[in-house]
Amino acid sequence: MSEPDKRTAQKRLARDLTLLVHGESGLSLARKATEVLFGSQPEKTLHTIEEEDLRTIFGNSSYAKLTMEPGTTVLDMAMEAKLFPTEEDALRIINAGGLYINQKRVCAPLLSDKEAIKFVKLYAFTDQKLLYTIEEQDLRTIFGNSSYAQLTMEPGMTVLDMAMEAKLFPTEEDAVRIINAGGLYINQKRVCAPLHILVPGIHILPNKMTLARVGKKNYCLIKWLI
Numbered sequence: 001m002s003e004p005d006k007r008t009a010q011k012r013l014a015r016d017l018t019l020l021v022h023g024e025s026g027l028s029l030a031r032k033a034t035e036v037l038f039g040s041q042p043e044k045t046l047h048t049i050e051e052e053d054l055r056t057i058f059g060n061s062s063y064a065k066l067t068m069e070p071g072t073t074v075l076d077m078a079m080e081a082k083l084f085p086t087e088e089d090a091l092r093i094i095n096a097g098g099l100y101i102n103q104k105r106v107c108a109p110l111l112s113d114k115e116a117i118k119f120v121k122l123y124a125f126t127d128q129k130l131l132y133t134i135e136e137q138d139l140r141t142i143f144g145n146s147s148y149a150q151l152t153m154e155p156g157m158t159v160l161d162m163a164m165e166a167k168l169f170p171t172e173e174d175a176v177r178i179i180n181a182g183g184l185y186i187n188q189k190r191v192c193a194p195l196h197i198l199v200p201g202i203h204i205l206p207n208k209m210t211l212a213r214v215g216k217k218n219y220c221l222i223k224w225l226i
Contacts, residue, residue: 042103074101075109097145105217107145131187136207139221143211146219153204153226159186160194162203166222168214178214185213200226 035042064081075090078099084090093099094109149166160175163184169175178184179194186203187210204210210222 046102073109074099074106078109095145108141131211132205134205134207136209136223139207139209139211143219143221146221148221148223150223150225153198153200153224157198158194159184159191159196159198159203162198162210162222163194163212166212166220168212168218168220183215187211188213 062082066077066080069076074094075087078084078090078094079087083099084093091109095107097105097107099106147167151162151165154161159179160172163169163175163179164172168184169178176194180192182190182192184191187205191203198204204224204226208224208226210224212220212222214220
């Protein structure tokens with residue numbers, strides 16, 4: 001029996017056992033738990049799941065009730081919920097990418113509630129329209145732990161030129177291969193042509209910034225000196 005067949009059989013057995021022991025409601029909860037913990041888009045499940053189901057799935061986790069105040073930051077929340085023993089630990093670990101909120105890494109401890117809304121729209125749900133109106137400072141706050149590059153825009157500059165100058169790839173061969181395979185996103189849109197010439201307003205935002213992403217999580221903010 002091939003490995004995919006084994007996995008299919010294992011999933012079917014797990015489903016049948018869950019259904020036998022816990023019934024339909026238990027099976028539904030098990031599916032939600034699997035999606036939240038191991039799914040490719042856990043944030044979508046988290047935005048639809050009921051509090052009671054969350055409490056059941058994470059029943060042994062610590063629990064805190066907080067009052068939402070205007071301007072509350074990620075750091076404020078972390079300290080009030082006692083996620084870290086000291087503020088120094090919180091700053092160090094959050095800046096290093098060790099904190100996840102709703103299954104998404106957050107690297108900006110001073111991200112406020114308004115900035116967090118932009119973060120969710122931009123990072124979790126890839127809101128392209130928001131990118132064209134957002135200020136540079138907000139981008140720097142939201143993606144503060146990403147790599148950063150300052151480039152000079154030259155006539156005829158291509159996607160490949162930008163990628164290499166911003167050090168998005170170790171070699172030009174890697175860049176061509178990954179871009180052709182659809183692994184590069186510019187301003188949250190997949191770009192598959194390494195020799196396409198950069199177009200202001202498409203590849204370069206009105207704030208003279210470009211948000212580049214390689215794969216799912218490797219972001220780079222590019223500031224254009226035009």
